[in-house]
Amino acid sequence: xxxxxxxxxxxxxxxxxxxxxxxxxxxxxxxxxxxxxxxxxxxxxxxxxxxxxxxxxxxxxxxxxxxxxxxxxxxxxxxxxxxxxxxxxxxxxxxxxxxxxxxxxxxxxxxxxxxxxxxxxxxxxxxxxxxxxxxxxxxxxxxxxxxxxxxxxxxx
Amino acid sequence: xxxxxxxxxxxxxxxxxxxxxxxxxxxxxxxxxxxxxxxxxxxxxxxxxxxxxxxxxxxxxxxxxxxxxxxxxxxxxxxxxxxxxxxxxxxxxxxxxxxxxxxxxxxxxxxxxxxxxxxxxxxxxxxxxxxxxxxxxxxxxxxxxxxxxxxxxxxxxxxxxxxxxxxxxxxxxxxxxxxxxxxxxxxxxxxxxxxxxxxxxxxxxxxxxxxxxxxxxxxxxxxxxxxxxxxxxxxxxxxxxxxxxxxxxxxxxxxxxxxxxxxxxxxx
Numbered sequence: 256x257x258x259x260x261x262x263x264x265x266x267x268x269x270x271x272x273x274x275x276x277x278x279x280x281x282x283x284x285x286x287x288x289x290x291x292x293x294x295x296x297x298x299x300x301x302x303x304x305x306x307x308x309x310x311x312x313x314x315x316x317x318x319x320x321x322x323x324x325x326x327x328x329x330x331x332x333x334x335x336x337x338x339x340x341x342x343x344x345x346x347x348x349x350x351x352x353x354x355x356x357x358x359x360x361x362x363x364x365x366x367x368x369x370x371x372x373x374x375x376x377x378x379x380x381x382x383x384x385x386x387x388x389x390x391x392x393x394x395x396x397x398x399x400x401x402x403x404x405x406x407x408x409x410x411x
Numbered sequence: 412x413x414x415x416x417x418x419x420x421x422x423x424x425x426x427x428x429x430x431x432x433x434x435x436x437x438x439x440x441x442x443x444x445x446x447x448x449x450x451x452x453x454x455x456x457x458x459x460x461x462x463x464x465x466x467x468x469x470x471x472x473x474x475x476x477x478x479x480x481x482x483x484x485x486x487x488x489x490x491x492x493x494x495x496x497x498x499x500x501x502x503x504x505x506x507x508x509x510x511x512x513x514x515x516x517x518x519x520x521x522x523x524x525x526x527x528x529x530x531x532x533x534x535x536x537x538x539x540x541x542x543x544x545x546x547x548x549x550x551x552x553x554x555x556x557x558x559x560x561x562x563x564x565x566x567x568x569x570x571x572x573x574x575x576x577x578x579x580x581x582x583x584x585x586x587x588x589x590x591x592x593x594x595x596x597x598x599x600x601x602x603x604x605x606x607x608x609x610x611x612x613x614x615x616x617x618x619x620x621x622x623x624x625x626x627x628x629x630x631x632x633x634x635x636x637x638x639x640x641x642x643x644x645x646x647x648x649x650x651x652x653x654x655x656x657x658x659x660x661x662x663x664x665x666x667x668x669x670x671x672x673x674x675x676x677x678x679x
Contacts, residue, residue: 258550260435261445265452265545265554272456272510273558280463281506283470284486287479290472 380408424626427526430548431540445548452545455517460510485509492666497673504672507562508665511555515614516661518546522621523650523657527629546660547618549611556611559668563606567675575678610667617660621653 384404418426430445466482475483489509490501497504521543533541545551568576580599581592628649632642 257440257443258553259432259441259443259445261443261448261548261550262554262557264444264449265551266558268449268453268456269510269514269555269558272460272514273507275460275464276506276510277503280460280467281502281509284467284479284483287467287470287472287475288483288486291475294472 376408376411379411380404383407383411420630423630424623426540427530427626428542428622429540430542431538445542445550447541447543448545448548448551451521451543452514452518452551455521455545456514459513459517463509463513485513489665493669496666496669497676499673499676504669507672508669511559511668512661512665515546515555515664516658518544518551519614519618519657519661521545522547522618522625522653526622526625544618544622546614547622549615552611552615552618553607555614555664556607559610559671560603560607563671563675565675566672570676571678579678606671610664610671614660614664617656621649621656624649625653 431447432443433446435442435444463482466478469476470479486505486509489512490505493501493505493508524543526543529543530539530541533539542548564576567579571579578587581587581595583595584598585591585595625646628642628646631638632646633639
């Protein structure tokens with residue numbers, strides 16, 4: 256255990272090895288490691304961003320689908336409303352038409368009735384006149400007694 | 412080993428514990444170089460740091476290769492330790508800690524090489540003394556610890572300034588009362604001396620003891636059939652246990668390096 260020149264020689268080699276490591280070994284690896292760290296960090300950040308944008312776009316898609324669904328519902332409701340409206344209109348039109356036709360027919364019938372009544376009245380009047388003529392046989396002038404006859408006709 | 416049976420146990424151990432020492436310049440007890448420690452440490456350092464460099468040169472930020480992933484794992488392991496202790500820019504501290512960890516781990520791991528086979532191979536090329544474990548040489552561990560110690564003082568002065576450093580030397584931990592200056596200084600002196608000593612001797616002691624125990628086991632293995640069997644079994648057991656020590660001591664050495672340097676960054 257004697258200290259000698261070896262001490263200095265070893266110290267010198269130690270110094271050289273430290274210098275070499277500090278200068279040539281440490282920096283490139285540190286650079287590589289740090290670069291990789293930043294790459295990984297970037298990748299993670301990008302993944303996070305992608306996840307977020309996926310979330311946002313899926314939310315958007317959901318919203319769009321919901322809107323479309325609402326819109327479709329609206330359109331269907333409108334169509335249904337319009338359909339029932341059309342049916343109501345058609346029903347009303349038919350009802351009106353039938354009412355009109357009924358009224359026309361009734362009017363015609365009334366007309367017929369009144370005409371028939373008129374004719375009947377005329378005939379009755381003629382019959383009455385003829386009857387009266389037969390009964391009286393005398394000077395009964397149809398013209399002279401037209402007023403009377405008309406009155407009679409009205410009373411029938 | 413049987414061929415070396417002529418050696419006495421003491422000679423055997425002494426043989427394996429002697430350095431390949433070369434006197435430098437005029438000689439003298441300090442002017443000696445342990446060629447084996449220096450060369451082994453340098454080769455291991457070049458291999459480990461060079462391997463890291465080779466992998467890191469082709470580092471990509473994309474999908475890493477298995478090699479790169481392994482190196483990154485090691486880096487982030489060391490960096491996590493540094494992060495937990497040191498709060499500041501880690502441009503220097505983490506690479507230093509990494510160098511210490513990798514280098515010391517490899518140097519410790521040299522303990523696993525079978526000493527006698529290595530000695531045979533080296534003996535064949537004319538090298539008869541070669542200690543494979545640089546960290547079992549107190550010079551190596553003390554060199555590392557002293558370097559860390561110098562870094563500690565450097566950062567202490569860099570962060571707090573010369574005045575702050577001296578102020579801290581005299582005014583912490585007890586207080587800035589002039590009466591307390593000697594006590595503070597004494598305290599800091601002890602701390603500054605004990606840090607590199609404990610830092611280096613812990614590693615040295617563990618590795619040296621590991622080496623000795625291996626040598627004792629191999630010594631036993633040379634005593635006959637029973638000795639060989641038990642020596643081999645216990646050798647395996649000790650080697651497996653030693654994996655823990657090797658890794659743990661490298662880890663502790665690295666952690667203490669980080670702790671000392673980060674302590675230097677804190678003002679009191």
